[in-house]
Amino acid sequence: MKIIHLYTDGGCRGNGKEGENMGAIGGVLMYPDKNIRKEYKRAYENTTNNKMELLAVIEGLKMLKEPCEVHIFSDSAYVVNAYLQNWIGGWKNKNWTRGKAGELKNKELWMELDELVNANKVTFHKVKGHATNPYNNQADLLVNQAMDEYILSK
Amino acid sequence: MKIIHLYTDGGCRGNGKEGENMGAIGGVLMYPDKNIRKEYKRAYENTTNNKMELLAVIEGLKMLKEPCEVHIFSDSAYVVNAYLQNWIGGWKNKNWTRGKAGELKNKELWMELDELVNANKVTFHKVKGHATNPYNNQADLLVNQAMDEYILSK
RNA sequence: AGACACCAGUUAGU
DNA sequence: ACTAACTGGTGTCT
Numbered sequence: 001m002k003i004i005h006l007y008t009d010g011g012c013r014g015n016g017k018e019g020e021n022m023g024a025i026g027g028v029l030m031y032p033d034k035n036i037r038k039e040y041k042r043a044y045e046n047t048t049n050n051k052m053e054l055l056a057v058i059e060g061l062k063m064l065k066e067p068c069e070v071h072i073f074s075d076s077a078y079v080v081n082a083y084l085q086n087w088i089g090g091w092k093n094k095n096w097t098r099g100k101a102g103e104l105k106n107k108e109l110w111m112e113l114d115e116l117v118n119a120n121k122v123t124f125h126k127v128k129g130h131a132t133n134p135y136n137n138q139a140d141l142l143v144n145q146a147m148d149e150y151i152l153s154k
Numbered sequence: 155m156k157i158i159h160l161y162t163d164g165g166c167r168g169n170g171k172e173g174e175n176m177g178a179i180g181g182v183l184m185y186p187d188k189n190i191r192k193e194y195k196r197a198y199e200n201t202t203n204n205k206m207e208l209l210a211v212i213e214g215l216k217m218l219k220e221p222c223e224v225h226i227f228s229d230s231a232y233v234v235n236a237y238l239q240n241w242i243g244g245w246k247n248k249n250w251t252r253g254k255a256g257e258l259k260n261k262e263l264w265m266e267l268d269e270l271v272n273a274n275k276v277t278f279h280k281v282k283g284h285a286t287n288p289y290n291n292q293a294d295l296l297v298n299q300a301m302d303e304y305i306l307s308k
Numbered sequence: 309a310g311a312c313a314c315c316a317g318u319u320a321g322u
Numbered sequence: 323a324c325t326a327a328c329t330g331g332t333g334t335c336t
Contacts, residue, residue, distance in 0.1 A: 015321045016325030023321085049321035050326050077319035078327050087328065098328085100310095105327065129320065169314045170332030177314085203314030204333050231312030232334055241335065252335085259334065283313070314333070321326070 001121065004070045005030040006060045009139035010052025013147060022150060023047040025056035026142025028135045029063060038063065041142040043150035050078045054109045056139070061116040069121040073136055080126045088114060155275065158224045159184040160214045163293035164206025167301060176304060177201040179210035180296025182289045183217060192217065195296040197304035204232045208263045210293070215270040223275040227290060234280045242268060 007028040014021030022045055029038040040059060044052070053076035061070065074080050082088045091097065091104055096111065098104050116122075127136050161182040168175030176199055183192040194213060198206070207230035215224065228234050236242045245251065245258050250265065252258050270276075281290055 010321085012321055012326085014325095017322085021322090048326050050328090053320075053326095075320065076327095079320095081319080081328070085329075090329095101328090126319085164314085166314055166333085168316075168332095171316085175315090202333050204335090207313070207333095229313070230334095233313095235312080235335070239336080244336095255336090280312085310336080312333105312335090314331105316331070317329075319326100319328090322324080 002066070002068045003032060004064065004068045005032055005073070005135070006057070006070055007073045007133070007135040007139045008053070008056035008060055009075065009136060009143050010049065010054070010056045011140075011143040011147065012047055012049040012052050015049045019046060021046065021048075022147060023049070023052040024143045024146035024150065025052050025059060026139040026144075026146060027056050027060040028138050028142075029060060030135065039138070039142060041146040043146040050076070051106055051109065052143075053079050054106060054113060056143075058109065058113050058116060061113075061120065061122075064120065067120050069123075071123050071125060073125045073127050073133065075127050075129045075131065075136065077126065080124045082110070083117070083122070083124045084126065156220070156222045157186060158218065158222045159186055159227070159289070160211070160224055161227045161287070161289040161293045162207070162210035162214055163229065163290065163297050164203060164208070164210045165294075165297040165301065166201055166203040166206050169203045173200060175200065175202075176301060177203070177206040178297045178300035178304070179206050179213060180293040180298075180300060181210050181214040182292050182296075183214060184289065193292070193296060195300040197300040204230070205260055205263065206297075207233050208260060208267060210297075212263065212267050212270060215267075215274065215276075218274065221274050223277075225277050225279060227279045227281050227287070229281050229283045229285065229290065231280065234278045236264070237271070237276075237278045238280065 010025050012023035024043040026041045164179050166177035178197040180195045250261050
């Protein structure tokens, strides 16, 4: 099983401003054994910070062509704690709901992520926001590049 | 009979934390016919959220100098349903008790409120928690002001 | 079991 | 200062 390191980030300018915002995802895929490194980025309209953090992981995992052992590095507690604190298990037990607490936001994205996680051997790692880690830093750069390019293309 | 609109709110930081909490009430009294508006706020120690919601109404009604037709707007089901669903009638029939269900909490406050309600012509209105209504919003602000000021005065 | 509040905390995004 | 999202709890009633 190939070992993969995946560094992701998401951002959203104007988060919470309905209809007047834009976001982007960025990621760095590393094959630490070999000397290969792939990057990706994409911009979105009418989104949120958390959607972007989620999608950044989803799109990274979708790039894999076979089941891998993946180590994911994200600064989003929203994404990471879903697995480290097993929020996802609770939601599944309640049929993708938060039960009494109400609906689960971004349900479709969570379901898509969970399929990808189950198709691989995934370990999540929480990193600090403006990390010292150069790859998370690179993911952050990709996010801002994508947003800047998106603005220019309009 | 004068017509009054009364918007109330109550809050309690650390609700449920015995001995380590503080609360406050806030209210806006409107005389919709004239152009008069009175506000009040007060902080308390060692209280609960529901005591504050109750006291907010009590203190508002106590400001009236003559019997009035009062419309009360509160987000507290605890307070509003006591009248809209006539819980209060049941408690009075059981001598200010919940009968088999046990004691009635905040009994003294309920008795005080009921006297004030009977001394006026009161209609209760339930509003949503983080309402769009500017007067309920103002009541909420007064609550937080009172708590902030109380902290500073210590 | 339901309802409405009141909080406490965490991490991001602006 | 705001919003996005999640976890945990008490205060009270029916």
